[in-house]
Amino acid sequence: MQANSCSTVAQLQCVSKSYRSQRVLSDFSFALEPGCVTALLGPNGAGKSTVAGLMTGRLAVDAGKVSLFGLEPRDRRARARMGIMLQSSGLPDGLTVREVIDLHASHFARRLTIDHVLEEAGLAELKDRRCGKLSGGEQRRVQFALAISGAPDLLVLDEPTSGFDPEARRALWQLVRAKAEAGAAVLLATHHMDEAEALADRIVVIAKGAVIADGPPAQIKAQVAGTVVRLRTRLPASRFGTLPDMVKIEERGADVTILTTNPRATLEAVFQIDPALQHFEVVSASLEDALENLVTSQNVQEAA
Numbered sequence: 675m676q677a678n679s680c681s682t683v684a685q686l687q688c689v690s691k692s693y694r695s696q697r698v699l700s701d702f703s704f705a706l707e708p709g710c711v712t713a714l715l716g717p718n719g720a721g722k723s724t725v726a727g728l729m730t731g732r733l734a735v736d737a738g739k740v741s742l743f744g745l746e747p748r749d750r751r752a753r754a755r756m757g758i759m760l761q762s763s764g765l766p767d768g769l770t771v772r773e774v775i776d777l778h779a780s781h782f783a784r785r786l787t788i789d790h791v792l793e794e795a796g797l798a799e800l801k802d803r804r805c806g807k808l809s810g811g812e813q814r815r816v817q818f819a820l821a822i823s824g825a826p827d828l829l830v831l832d833e834p835t836s837g838f839d840p841e842a843r844r845a846l847w848q849l850v851r852a853k854a855e856a857g858a859a860v861l862l863a864t865h866h867m868d869e870a871e872a873l874a875d876r877i878v879v880i881a882k883g884a885v886i887a888d889g890p891p892a893q894i895k896a897q898v899a900g901t902v903v904r905l906r907t908r909l910p911a912s913r914f915g916t917l918p919d920m921v922k923i924e925e926r927g928a929d930v931t932i933l934t935t936n937p938r939a940t941l942e943a944v945f946q947i948d949p950a951l952q953h954f955e956v957v958s959a960s961l962e963d964a965l966e967n968l969v970t971s972q973n974v975q976e977a978a
């Protein structure tokens with residue numbers, strides 16, 4: 675992905691941002707391309723919402739430049755091409771679902787029809803319900819409906835599926851993919867690995883306000899090349915505390931799970947400690963393990 679590609683939808687160039695004395699982003703650069711879901715992944719407080727806030731013009735940079743469709747992000751012409759679903763945004767309790775979508779969509783020249791939005795967001799049956807009487811998950815769906823109602827070229831979704839049941843999550847993922855396939859650029863801020871893996875064409879991992887990995891989901895996984903060794907042992911996990919190439923270890927009863935970068939060396943050491951070991955398996959690390967590994971190794975490098 676070329677940061678300066680002419681097809682870039684949104685771009686942060688060498689951006690810095692602090693809240694009072696706390697520096698959240700330093701010299702941060704990042705760009706979004708059309709037709710691509712970019713997941714911004716990272717631990718709590720990494721700066722994901724701050725990146726989304728700067729890109730959408732809700733926050734102002736201290737230094738550096740943000741451009742949206744080649745314009746200032748607060749420019750009305752740029753905002754007209756963007757749909758946003760934030761972590762928290764209230765809906766008017768007294769308006770029905772249809773009324774609130776109608777009201778919101780009326781600000782956009784290129785709006786979709788209300789019936790189309792209701793259908794796409796799976797809200798047709800709830801259209802006459804007052805927003806104050808919706809469940810948390812249903813309110814999130816209305817927020818998604820508002821985000822797509824102006825037929826945006828850029829969709830910014832901050833933790834879009836929080837409060838969703840598994841079926842509703844998958845339904846929203848399908849809708850988001852369809853928007854990207856139709857050409858929209860999608861920025862997805864999340865700390866759910868399964869969400870990033872299911873949805874994203876590209877994952878950008880940030881920790882402490884810096885990009886520590888950027889690539890397709892498979893590449894992020896391969897970058898760590900971690901392997902999980904699972905054991906069932908009678909020994910306490912503390913006996914395995916200093917295995918070679920071990921990234922982390924977890925114990926649940928007799929089951930011990932070890933994330934390692936060298937399964938052969940780790941297993942050889944395990945057998946030396948527990949020669950009677952009968953039950954073990956070796957599997958590829960999940961994206962979640964890969965992320966944890968990346969963030970941990972970044973912290974270790976910083977401490978060195």
Ligand SMILES: Nc1ncnc2c1ncn2[C@@H]1O[C@H](COP(=O)(O)OP(=O)(O)OP(=O)(O)O)[C@@H](O)[C@H]1O
Pocket residue numbers: 693694696698716717718719720721722723724725865
């Ligand atoms: N308005 C604010 N005033 C002061 N500090 C803030 C403000 N907004 C965010 N921060 C701080 O900036 C840092 C980055 O916050 P941000 O919300 O961007 O992270 P995040 O990656 O989105 O976190 P989360 O996953 O928890 O939503 C955090 O330490 C947070 O406490």
